[in-house]
Amino acid sequence: MAKKLIGHMACPECGFSDAEVGEDKNGHPYRHCPDCNAQYFTRGDPGRIAKLKEKMRPVKTGEPAQDLPATPKKRGALDGLFDPK
Numbered sequence: 648m649a650k651k652l653i654g655h656m657a658c659p660e661c662g663f664s665d666a667e668v669g670e671d672k673n674g675h676p677y678r679h680c681p682d683c684n685a686q687y688f689t690r691g692d693p694g695r696i697a698k699l700k701e702k703m704r705p706v707k708t709g710e711p712a713q714d715l716p717a718t719p720k721k722r723g724a725l726d727g728l729f730d731p732k
């Protein structure tokens with residue numbers, strides 16, 4: 648079964664902070680904790696899905712995970728005068 652990771656959440660069983668939330672073959676979200684191996688399946692139940700997604704931190708897709716903005720070198724008006732040759 649190809650697993651599709653959609654987010655992470657805290658494991659209510661062991662407290663592990665990065666339990667994986669994936670989608671099963673029917674597109675229903677479920678939780679799997681790699682630490683204690685607990686699994687939780689919503690099986691398409693709207694109430695369970697809502698509660699799972701409420702606690703989930705979604706995985707950002709499309710862009711590479713980069714939280715830190717690139718820091719451009721700040722150049723003031725006079726910086727060019729002191730360039731080492």
Ligand SMILES: [Zn+2]
Pocket residue numbers: 658659660661662663666680681682683684685
């Ligand atoms: Zn766990």
